[in-house]
Amino acid sequence: MIVDNLAIIVAIAQHGAIGRKNQLLWHIPEDLKYFKETTIGHPVIMGWNTWLSLPKRPLPNRLNIILSFKHTCPEGCKAFSNIPDCLAFVKQQDKTCFVIGGASIYAQLIDYCKQLYITWIDKECNDADAFFPIDKICHFKLINEKQHFAASINSVLRFCVYER
Ligand SMILES: NC(=O)c1ccc[n+]([C@@H]2O[C@H](COP(=O)([O-])OP(=O)(O)OC[C@H]3O[C@@H](n4cnc5c(N)ncnc54)[C@H](OP(=O)(O)O)[C@@H]3O)[C@@H](O)[C@H]2O)c1
Numbered sequence: 001m002i003v004d005n006l007a008i009i010v011a012i013a014q015h016g017a018i019g020r021k022n023q024l025l026w027h028i029p030e031d032l033k034y035f036k037e038t039t040i041g042h043p044v045i046m047g048w049n050t051w052l053s054l055p056k057r058p059l060p061n062r063l064n065i066i067l068s069f070k071h072t073c074p075e076g077c078k079a080f081s082n083i084p085d086c087l088a089f090v091k092q093q094d095k096t097c098f099v100i101g102g103a104s105i106y107a108q109l110i111d112y113c114k115q116l117y118i119t120w121i122d123k124e125c126n127d128a129d130a131f132f133p134i135d136k137i138c139h140f141k142l143i144n145e146k147q148h149f150a151a152s153i154n155s156v157l158r159f160c161v162y163e164r
Pocket residue numbers: 009010011012017018019020021022023024025046047048049050051053067068069070071080081082083100101102103104105106108130
């Protein structure tokens with residue numbers, strides 16, 4: 001079942017690497033800006049580990065939806081202890097809801113998503129311990145791509161949007 005207003009946003013390095021020790025593997029202001037511009041005003045959905053990893057929480061000007069089996073809902077947020085209840089809530093929203101990580105939540109929700117917003121980072125991260133299910137991207141079609149030179153990593157970022 002595809003949920004038309006459900007999208008993933010993620011930054012992915014080589015071999016699907018997305019994180020290490022519950023942190024990102026990079027600090028790229030250009031991508032943080034893109035993330036903020038894309039998600040502002042929209043509900044964002046994350047797992048408990050990603051919630052803990054946020055430098056400032058909740059993310060402002062966005063409804064923060066947190067998935068956790070065992071923790072209670074942080075103040076000012078919405079929480080679910082299972083995917084079906086979370087998806088039922090998403091379907092009631094009139095805006096796109098962005099899945100913002102981490103690895104376990106991407107893996108569980110990608111099959112329901114209509115769109116993927118992927119920032120491709122041409123960087124090798126041998127020490128990664130969190131990965132995106134890149135084998136599933138083939139089920140989507142690339143509909144938009146913008147390249148941007150990121151001085152912070154001296155490399156080109158590719159901001160890609162995919163849709164089913
Ligand atoms: N590159 C990127 O764009 C990006 C974006 C976001 C995150 N990340 C990285 O991803 C890594 C974190 O990923 P992760 O897989 O360890 O953690 P996560 O997906 O953020 O959170 C996992 C937690 O979510 C809860 N959970 C998982 N499935 C659930 C379900 N079906 N129902 C209810 N709750 C559920 C559980 O919390 P409880 O234990 O509380 O029950 C589980 O321990 C970090 O390194 C982070 O930096 C990267």
